[in-house]
Amino acid sequence: MYPRLKIDIPKIKHNAKVLRELCQNNGIEPMVVTKVHCAHPGITKAMVEVGYTMLADSRVENLKVLKSLAPGVKTVLLRLPMVSEINSVIEFADISLNSELKTLRALSSEAVKANKVHEVIIMVDLGDLREGVLPEDLESVVKEVLSMQNLAIAGIGVNLTCYGGVIPDDNNLGRLVELAKLIETKFNISLKYISGGNSSSLYKLIDNTLPKGITNLRLGEAVVLGRETAYGEKIENTYEDAFLLEAQIIELKEKDSVPTGKIGMDAFGNNPSFIDKGKMKRAIVAIGRQDVRVEGLTPVDAGVEIIGASSDHLILDVTGASRALEVGTVIGFRVDYGALLSLMTSKYVEKISE
Numbered sequence: 001m002y003p004r005l006k007i008d009i010p011k012i013k014h015n016a017k018v019l020r021e022l023c024q025n026n027g028i029e030p031m032v033v034t035k036v037h038c039a040h041p042g043i044t045k046a047m048v049e050v051g052y053t054m055l056a057d058s059r060v061e062n063l064k065v066l067k068s069l070a071p072g073v074k075t076v077l078l079r080l081p082m083v084s085e086i087n088s089v090i091e092f093a094d095i096s097l098n099s100e101l102k103t104l105r106a107l108s109s110e111a112v113k114a115n116k117v118h119e120v121i122i123m124v125d126l127g128d129l130r131e132g133v134l135p136e137d138l139e140s141v142v143k144e145v146l147s148m149q150n151l152a153i154a155g156i157g158v159n160l161t162c163y164g165g166v167i168p169d170d171n172n173l174g175r176l177v178e179l180a181k182l183i184e185t186k187f188n189i190s191l192k193y194i195s196g197g198n199s200s201s202l203y204k205l206i207d208n209t210l211p212k213g214i215t216n217l218r219l220g221e222a223v224v225l226g227r228e229t230a231y232g233e234k235i236e237n238t239y240e241d242a243f244l245l246e247a248q249i250i251e252l253k254e255k256d257s258v259p260t261g262k263i264g265m266d267a268f269g270n271n272p273s274f275i276d277k278g279k280m281k282r283a284i285v286a287i288g289r290q291d292v293r294v295e296g297l298t299p300v301d302a303g304v305e306i307i308g309a310s311s312d313h314l315i316l317d318v319t320g321a322s323r324a325l326e327v328g329t330v331i332g333f334r335v336d337y338g339a340l341l342s343l344m345t346s347k348y349v350e351k352i353s354e
């Protein structure tokens with residue numbers, strides 16, 4: 001079946017092991033994030049075998065899968081809970097990330113009903129402008145949460161390089177550690193997790209400049225694609241090629257490089273423009289925007305170039321292809337984070353693991 005995504009689990013497992021050791025050698029207990037692969041069973045099991053004790057995802061549906069695959073492991077809800085999903089959060093998440101008192105109150109009362117203690121990490125916004133309480137509000141939020149029944153404050157955390165693209169540095173991560181110390185002293189509590197961000201914080205760990213006091217990182221992309229995400233650098237001794245997308249040629253013809261006729265909008269409402277390269281050898285591959293974020297694909301074959309895509313068609317310039325192609329030939333692509341996310345979510349793409 002094509003299109004299909006080949007998943008090399010031993011490579012991902014290797015990456016996961018390297019990163020866990022890097023964390024542990026620096027006093028950090030990492031969470032491994034499963035959202036980019038939708039809690040794929042084979043990958044998830046490999047993470048547990050490597051020794052990760054906390055699995056994190058942004059969807060409660062995926063946490064439910066994680067619980068069934070790995071009953072002994074702690075599940076972490078990364079996205080702030082919706083007030084409409086509080087009972088399943090209490091049922092399937094051991095820990096959740098939070099920034100709203102209204103939601104925390106709802107979690108508390110549901111935890112009381114379920115006779116469970118639910119752990120929370122309070123998120124602080126240190127500049128990236130996605131989730132988190134403002135630093136000046138942290139103390140009053142913590143004070144209030146401490147009075148809520150059946151909630152335990154497991155820590156505080158920050159998320160960076162997601163919306164605003166803010167790079168983790170000594171300033172923002174230093175501030176997080178400072179805030180944690182302040183909270184611990186003020187309320188005489190100890191915070192288990194001082195959660196210093198995602199794969200974008202790894203470069204600090206690699207450079208040995210991560211502020212002392214950070215005790216947790218939440219790692220997704222680095223594990224599956226072998227990259228830190230602050231600067232997009234490859235991480236030493238990890239694989240970047242654990243995924244291979246394969247799709248099949250359904251048309252192969254020599255055609256013009258510029259459409260004929262008056263040019264209006266394309267299928268997605270954009271006004272396309274073209275460079276006249278004369279005649280070219282063009283291949284249509286049976287995959288499209290319905291399946292994948294096309295901008296995140298890189299053809300494996302030298303001399304093959306993506307020139308466009310619609311819902312179900314990907315168009316390639318194969319004029320310079322380094323091997324003989326025909327209708328039916330399978331073309332391979334490497335994927336970035338966005339492409340991987342869409343491929344794992346598409347029901348039209350078969351997933352095959354080795």
Ligand SMILES: *Cc1c(COP(=O)(O)O)cnc(C)c1O
Binds near residue numbers: 197199
């Ligand atoms: C997605 C997510 C992560 C993991 O991010 P990566 O860049 O894939 O490591 C960590 N924390 C939160 C809150 C997230 O939403």
